[in-house]
Amino acid sequence: xxxxxxxxxxxxxxxxxxxxxxxxxxxALGSDIPTPKFVDLIAGFETFTRxxxxxxxxxxxxxxxxxxCALFGSVSSPSRKxxxxxxxxxxxxxxxxxxxxxxxxxxxxxxxDEPSKVDMIVVRENTECLYVxxxxxxxxxxxxxxxxxxxxxxxxxxxxxxxxxxxxxxxPRRHLTVIHKSNVLSVTDGLFRESxxxxxxxxxxxxxxxxxxxLVDSAVYRLFREPQIYDVMVAPNLYGDILSDAAAALVGSxxxxxxxxxxxxxxxxxxxxxxxxxxxxxxxxxxxASIRSAALMLRHLGYTEAAHRIxxxxxxxxxxxxxxxxxxxxxxxxxxxxxSLQKNS
Amino acid sequence: xxxxxxxxxxxxxxxxxxxxxxxxxxxALGSDIPTPKFVDLIAGFETFTRxxxxxxxxxxxxxxxxxxCALFGSVSSPSRKxxxxxxxxxxxxxxxxxxxxxxxxxxxxxxxDEPSKVDMIVVRENTECLYVxxxxxxxxxxxxxxxxxxxxxxxxxxxxxxxxxxxxxxxPRRHLTVIHKSNVLSVTDGLFRESxxxxxxxxxxxxxxxxxxxLVDSAVYRLFREPQIYDVMVAPNLYGDILSDAAAALVGSxxxxxxxxxxxxxxxxxxxxxxxxxxxxxxxxxxxASIRSAALMLRHLGYTEAAHRIxxxxxxxxxxxxxxxxxxxxxxxxxxxxxSLQKNS
Ligand SMILES: CC(C)[C@H](C(=O)O)[C@@H](O)C(=O)O
Ligand SMILES: CC(C)[C@H](C(=O)O)[C@@H](O)C(=O)O
Numbered sequence: 001x002x003x004x005x006x007x008x009x010x011x012x013x014x015x016x017x018x019x020x021x022x023x024x025x026x027x028a029l030g031s032d033i034p035t036p037k038f039v040d041l042i043a044g045f046e047t048f049t050r051x052x053x054x055x056x057x058x059x060x061x062x063x064x065x066x067x068x069c070a071l072f073g074s075v076s077s078p079s080r081k082x083x084x085x086x087x088x089x090x091x092x093x094x095x096x097x098x099x100x101x102x103x104x105x106x107x108x109x110x111x112x113d114e115p116s117k118v119d120m121i122v123v124r125e126n127t128e129c130l131y132v133x134x135x136x137x138x139x140x141x142x143x144x145x146x147x148x149x150x151x152x153x154x155x156x157x158x159x160x161x162x163x164x165x166x167x168x169x170x171x172p173r174r175h176l177t178v179i180h181k182s183n184v185l186s187v188t189d190g191l192f193r194e195s196x197x198x199x200x201x202x203x204x205x206x207x208x209x210x211x212x213x214x215l216v217d218s219a220v221y222r223l224f225r226e227p228q229i230y231d232v233m234v235a236p237n238l239y240g241d242i243l244s245d246a247a248a249a250l251v252g253s254x255x256x257x258x259x260x261x262x263x264x265x266x267x268x269x270x271x272x273x274x275x276x277x278x279x280x281x282x283x284x285x286x287x288x289a290s291i292r293s294a295a296l297m298l299r300h301l302g303y304t305e306a307a308h309r310i311x312x313x314x315x316x317x318x319x320x321x322x323x324x325x326x327x328x329x330x331x332x333x334x335x336x337x338x339x340s341l342q343k344n345s
Numbered sequence: 346x347x348x349x350x351x352x353x354x355x356x357x358x359x360x361x362x363x364x365x366x367x368x369x370x371x372x373a374l375g376s377d378i379p380t381p382k383f384v385d386l387i388a389g390f391e392t393f394t395r396x397x398x399x400x401x402x403x404x405x406x407x408x409x410x411x412x413x414c415a416l417f418g419s420v421s422s423p424s425r426k427x428x429x430x431x432x433x434x435x436x437x438x439x440x441x442x443x444x445x446x447x448x449x450x451x452x453x454x455x456x457x458d459e460p461s462k463v464d465m466i467v468v469r470e471n472t473e474c475l476y477v478x479x480x481x482x483x484x485x486x487x488x489x490x491x492x493x494x495x496x497x498x499x500x501x502x503x504x505x506x507x508x509x510x511x512x513x514x515x516x517p518r519r520h521l522t523v524i525h526k527s528n529v530l531s532v533t534d535g536l537f538r539e540s541x542x543x544x545x546x547x548x549x550x551x552x553x554x555x556x557x558x559x560l561v562d563s564a565v566y567r568l569f570r571e572p573q574i575y576d577v578m579v580a581p582n583l584y585g586d587i588l589s590d591a592a593a594a595l596v597g598s599x600x601x602x603x604x605x606x607x608x609x610x611x612x613x614x615x616x617x618x619x620x621x622x623x624x625x626x627x628x629x630x631x632x633x634a635s636i637r638s639a640a641l642m643l644r645h646l647g648y649t650e651a652a653h654r655i656x657x658x659x660x661x662x663x664x665x666x667x668x669x670x671x672x673x674x675x676x677x678x679x680x681x682x683x684x685s686l687q688k689n690s
Contacts, residue, residue, distance in 0.1 A: 077528035077560070081535045087528055130495060135532035143499035144540075146533040150475065150495055154488035181583070183422035183432055187480035188491040190426050195489075215422070217590040218619065224569065224594035238526070242587060245562040249569035274563065 003035040004301075007063050007070035007268075011044035011088065013275025014285035015073020017334050021287030022071050022269070022294040024341045025310050032306040033298065039067060043088040045076040055088035060095055063266075069297050070268040071290065072261075074275040089270070090133070093126045096268070098261035099156060100163045101126040101240060102296070103272055105247040105257055108318045118250045120230040121171075123164040124240025125192075126261055128156050131237045152188040152236060157195035163262075164234035165199055165206045175231035177212045179219050179239050192236050220246050244272055253327040255286030256318075258293035260300055267300045269293030279326075286325040287337045288314055313341070348380040349646075352408050352415035352613075356389035356433065358620025359630035360418020362679050366632030367416050367614070367639040369686045370655050377651040378643065384412060388433040390421040400433035405440055408611075414642050415613040416635065417606075419620040431478070434615070438471045441613070443606035444501060445508045446471040446585060447641070448617055450592040450602055453663045463595045465575040466516075468509040469585025470537075471606055473501050476582045497533040497581060502540035508607075509579035510544055510551045520576035522557045524564050524584050537581050565591050589617055598672040600631030601663075603638035605645055612645045614638030624671075631670040632682045633659055658686070 006026065010019040026036050041059040048054040054075075063070055075089055092098070101124035107116045134149040168176040178196050180189035193213065200206040212229075214222065216239040222229060223243065227250050235243055248254040257272040271289030279285060291314055299307035317323045323340060324330025351371065355364040371381050386404040393399040399420075408415055420434055437443070446469035452461045479494040513521040523541050525534035538558065545551040557574075559567065561584040567574060568588070572595050580588055593599040602617040616634030624630060636659055644652035662668045668685060669675025 079558070081527070081531055081539075086531075090529060131529060133529065135530065137532050137536065140498065143503075144536055145496065145498045146536040147497075148495040148530055148533045150493040151490065152492075153485065153490045158488075182426070184435060184476055184478065185480065185493055186426055186431075187482050188493045191482065191489055191491040194426075213424075215619075217586045218599075220565065220587055221590040221594050221599060224591070241562045242565055245566040246569070246591065249566050254563075254566060274560075 001034040001068070003037050004033055004069070005037045005039060005067045007039050007041050007067040009041045009043050009059065009070060010073035011275070012046050012076040013074055013277050013280040014273075015044070015075070015275055017280070017283065017285045018271060018287040018290040019071055019073045021334060021337045021341070022290040024338045025291045025313075026294050026298075028341045029306050029309065032309060033303050041070075043075075043092070045078060045085065047088075048082075048085050052084070054085055055091050060092070063092075063096065069266065069301060071294060071297065072268055072270040073290070074271065074273060076275040076277060086133070090131055092268070093261050096261075096263060096266050097127065098263040098266060098268055099125065099127050100160055100262045101259055102163075102167070102262055103240075103244040103247075103257065103259040104296070105244065105251055107251045108315050110319065112315070118227050118247075120227070120247060121167055121232045122240055122244040122247060123160060123167060123232060123234045124244060125156055125160040125235065125237050127237070128152060129237030150185075150188055152192050154191060154195050157192045158199060160234060161196035161199035164196070164232055165203070165209055168209045168232040169205060171231060173231040174209045175212070176209050177214055177219070177230055177233045179214055179216050179233055179235035179243065181216050181239070183215060189236065196234055216243070219243065223247060223250070248272060253286060254289070255325060255327040256288040256292070258289050258296050260293065260296045262300055267297050269297035283333045283335060284326050285334050286327050287334050288318070291337070291341075346379045346413070348382050349378055349414070350382045350384060350412045352384050352386050352412040354386045354388050354404065354415060355418035356620070357391050357421040358419055358622050358625040359618075360389070360420070360620055362625070362628065362630045363616060363632040363635040364416055364418045366679060366682045366686070367635040369683045370636045370658075371639050371643075373686045374651050374654065377654060378648050386415075388420075388437070390423060390430065392433075393427075393430050397429070399430055400436050405437070408437075408441065414611065414646060416639060416642065417613055417615040418635070419616065419618060421620040421622060435476055435478070437613070438606050441606075441608060441611050442472065443608040443611060443613055444470065444472050445505055445607045446604055447508075447512070447607055448585075448589040448592075448602060448604040449641070450589065450596055452596045453660050455664065457660070457664075463572050463592075465572070465592060466512055466577045467585055467589040467592060468505060468512060468577060468579045469589060470501055470505040470580070470582050472582070473497060474582030495530075495533055497537050499536060499540045502537045503544060505579060506541035506544035509541070509577055510548070510554055513554045513577040514550060516576060518576040519554045520557070521554050522559055522564070522575055522578045524559055524561050524578055524580035524588065526561050526584070528560060534581065541579055561588070564588065568592060568595070593617060598631060599634070600670060600672040601633040601637070603634050603641050605638065605641045607645055612642050614642035628678045628680060629671050630679050631672050632679050633663070636682070636686075
């Protein structure tokens with residue numbers, strides 16, 4: 001690769017404030033990566049309000065045909081049902097077959113030599129479960145009745161299981177926790193659990209990984225009581241959504257938790273936080289989640305050194321404690337990160 | 346009522362250790378309530394292993410025909426799929442139409458005059474959502490495919506909404522948070538949200554309640570960051586399951602969080618914790634959740650004073666800090682609670 005084409009989809013709210021900081025972080029890398037080329041793309045509720053479409057076809061086409069990877073910001077949800085609107089991020093994950101949502105939740109230790117107190121990865125299946133959005137409403141004897149389908153397939157559970165085992169294998173502890181609720185959902189979550197566990201029996205390398213299981217309710221409880229029991233967690237889509245937000249509370253703020261949506265041929269970074277309409281426009285959004293999402297994306301593409309450089313820079317900034325946005329108890333502005341990133345390049 | 350017939354279903358694991366403590370607490374009330382009569386009933390995984398049925402018909406018949414109320418312990422889940430086994434607690438909630446699962450999560454303040462730091466009620470819909478257990482497995486092009494139905498009805502959402510508004514109205518803050526994920530599940534969670542909100546427009550008393558909404562993922566996150574924003578929460582079944590376990594982490598232990606499963610004609614107390622196979626048999630299970638569940642059950646039946654007496658006794662015991670089981674950092678045994686309850690009667 002001579003250049004790296006990166007689609008930027010800030011979408012709604014603070015997504016528009018933090019994605020530029022991620023861009024600056026990538027630009028500051030210089031020759032560590034092929035020359036980055038950024039392509040600005042639109043999607044989101046604002047796009048829907050303006051154009052009637054939340055995810056324009058052009059955005060999808062450019063991502064598919066012209067981009068090597070992408071960064072997504074955050075989307076706003078309408079507070080009332082809006083006919084025709086459907087979440088563009090859920091759609092993108094499906095259209096681009098980004099089947100794994102990888103969410104590392106890591107606290108910054110006081111010094112580089114100390115291990116992080118919280119250090120786990122939530123590996124979330126990203127294409128099915130209740131996110132298939134097959135819903136109907138009918139009228140029954142007692143009024144409206146609505147039904148949604150929760151889909152769990154052997155294929156998707158197996159591939160997310162593989163991804164989780166690979167990630168666990170590459171970590172010092174080599175421990176994987178399978179999250180499910182098969183005491184109630186014996187068929188769907190039963191299939192998820194069995195498919196993930198079967199992955200281990202089919203690849204001798206994975207024998208080195210210890211495997212545990214947790215019901216999702218008690219998993220969230222134990223996450224707060226004993227976060228150290230977790231290393232890599234693998235979960236169906238909705239449980240993964242909830243678990244990763246819960247885990248974010250352990251590291252001070254959702255504003256520092258990154259993710260990538262990864263498939264076999266494409267990767268899209270995305271901060272775990274939402275569009276935060278309450279603080280949008282004030283310039284105080286924490287860009288760390290987006291900056292780290294850029295690092296994760298680069299790591300996934302094989303630019304390990306570049307990713308490392310970004311993460312190290314963020315770690316020092318957080319350790320120094322000078323550049324903390326209000327979510328972390330400081331008064332720093334998003335803009336100050338740009339200056340700091342440019343200086344350190 | 347001259348007497349109060351109470352069905353006791355300890356079921357599995359530590360349920361068998363803690364339900365007797367709840368019984369002792371009720372017996373210690375003396376003339377505050379009609380003479381209690383206890384009926385021992387069986388259910389659970391152990392019952393299934395022994396008899397082939399997890400919830401014997403006799404248990405259901407006795408509850409329906411002879412009991413005024415009941416206390417349920419906890420059930421074990423098989424670690425692998427077991428043909429024919431299905432959770433008896435999920436079944437009981439449905440059969441007895443105990444549509445509301447009311448879970449107060451309250452911390453004990455250092456002195457009786459100080460307010461509790463954490464003081465909220467999770468009101469969980471108890472009969473539908475994914476708990477309808479309509480699941481099928483088929484074979485597709487890429488292997489096994491499993492589907493579950495998530496059912497949300499206007500009727501069930503309305504009645505749980507009413508229950509939640511009534512509970513909120515009776516509390517000083519009068520605040521209700523509706524939990525949903527309608528940014529993904531616009532039809533099912535859309536119906537839940539609209540049905541709950543419609544409750545307010547139909548009863549002028551409920552105008553006094555302020556209403557907020559939270560997406561379930563961010564609700565769990567904020568629960569840990571700002572628990573004080575919550576007063577009463579109302580949620581579909583699965584979100585309520587996860588949220589109440591999460592909230593339990595805020596008050597030190599799942600071992601202190603009680604619940605009632607309430608319908609229009611029957612109420613069944615139940616500790617929120619599980620059967621805890623890891624500590625079963627050691628006599629160290631925390632009986633507080635079960636004792637408080639007995640209090641909640643009595644309160645629901647109108648025996649406010651009796652409920653108050655139990656809760657006050659538990660509060661003082663926890664405040665003194667002499668009788669703490671290992672989950673709360675102490676070395677007390679379940680048995681010591683019996684002695685303490687008998688002494689205080
Ligand atoms: C915005 C929403 C559809 C999304 C999700 O539920 O996946 C978000 O919560 C996330 O975690 O990325
Ligand atoms: C045992 C299980 C079926 C149950 C549930 O999911 O409802 C439990 O977790 C609870 O919260 O009472």
